[in-house]
Amino acid sequence: MTTAPPGPDARTTRRREQTRARLLAAALDVLGEQGLARSSVESVCERAGFTRGAFYSNFATMDDLVAALYTSQAAALVDRVTERLGAGLPGTDLDQVVGHVLEVLPVDRQWHAVRAEFTAQALRNPGAAAALAEHRARLRAELAPVLVAALHRIGRRPAVPADDLVRVLVTAHEGLVTSTLLGEGPGVGTRLLSATLASFTEEFTEEVPS
Amino acid sequence: MTTAPPGPDARTTRRREQTRARLLAAALDVLGEQGLARSSVESVCERAGFTRGAFYSNFATMDDLVAALYTSQAAALVDRVTERLGAGLPGTDLDQVVGHVLEVLPVDRQWHAVRAEFTAQALRNPGAAAALAEHRARLRAELAPVLVAALHRIGRRPAVPADDLVRVLVTAHEGLVTSTLLGEGPGVGTRLLSATLASFTEEFTEEVPS
DNA sequence: TGTACATCAGTGAACGCGCGTTCACTGATGTAC
C-alpha cells in the first residue's frame, strides 16, 4: 500500500489525493472546532496550508466537501469495525459482550459534533438523509453477524430480526454517547446497553456440543 | 393574560416583546429549513418582516438569538409537559404508560433539526453545554414524579434513582426520534422504550389498599 | 540514466456581492395635564 507501483494514470492522481486528504483532514478539524456555520472555504484552506484555488480544483462547493468528509469518515469507521471484529467478539456474558462492542465504537467529541450537524442536515435534505441511512445500514451489516455469533456463544439469540436488534443497540448507543459527552455523569452508562441487549434477545437451549 | 392591564413600564415592553417573538418564530423557521450555516441575520429579518436594524435593537448577535430561541423552545416544551401531565399518566400496563409518555414528547422534524445543531454546539462550547444540561435536567424533574406515580399504580417502581431512570428513557427516546425521522422503518419503535422501562424498574408487592 | 516536452495541480491576484454593523432619523406609543 505504501510503495505500490504508480499505475497507469497515477501521475495526476497521487498529488491530488494527498491534497484532497489534507483538505478533508483540515475540514474535520475546523468543522469539529468551529461548526459548519463558522467554517469557510477560506478557513479550511488556511488550516490545510493551501490557497483557495486548490480547494476549487478539488471540490465544487463547501457542501461537496462536507459530503465527501462524511463519506470518508463513515467508511473509516466501518473499516475500523471490520478490522477489530475480525477475530469475533469475546466474552462469556452479556456485559462483557457489551463492553467489547463499546470499545469498538469510538467516542470522539469532535467527530460526534460533526455527525450531529450532519444528522441535522439529513433531517432537512433527502439527499443527505439517504447518504446517512446508507452508512448506517452498512455499519449494521458489519456488526450484525459478529454480534449474533457472540450471542450464540453465550447461549442467546436475537428475539427480533438481527438488523433490528443492532439498530436498537446503535440507537441506544448514540443517545448514550451524546449524554456522556455532555457530561451527564457516568450514570447508567453501559447498563442501558446491557439491558437493551437482554430485552431483545432470548436464551435458547443449546444442542449438546460435540 | 390577553387583556391584562398595561403595568408600569409596559409602554416599552409590549411592542418589543412582540417583535422579539416574531423574530424568534422566524428564526425557528429559517434555522429549521436552512440550518444555522445558511441562516443570516438578514434572512431571519426578512422572514419576520423587519429590517436588520430591528434585529440589532433586540439582539446583540446571531448567537444571542439562537441562545434565546433555544431557551424559549425548551421552556415551551417543559410547559407543555407540565400541562399535559397535570392529570397524571393513565395506563394499566407498561406499554400504555410508554404510549402516553410518547404522546407528550412531540416529534417535530424542524425543531429536532435545530436541536441537533444545538447539541453539536454544546459539544464544543461549555456555555451551550450548560444551558442544554440545565434544560434537560428541568425536563427530567418534570417527568420523574409523574412517571414514578404511574409506575406505582401498575405495581412497579424504579430500580435505580428516579432521575437516572428518566435519563435513560429520554436518551432512548432521543435516539428513537432521530431514527424515526430519518425514516428507518417503524421497526422496533416503542418496544425499545417499553423494554428499557421494564429493565430499569421492578415489581413490588403492594400493601393492601384500604 | 539523462533531457526535452506535455500536462496537470496549485498559486495568487482580482472582482464583486452578501451581509454584519452602525447611526441619524421618523413614526408609534404612551403619559401628563
Added chain:
DNA sequence: TGTACATCAGTGAACGCGCGTTCACTGATGTAC
C-alpha cells in the same frame, strides 16, 4: 376625552469587510525517447 409632549422602537441608508468564485500563470510531476 382631548392635546402637547417625551421617549422608545424600528427604519433605511451607508460603510466596509470577509469570502466565494474565477482565471491567467507557474512550477511540479510524469512520459517518451
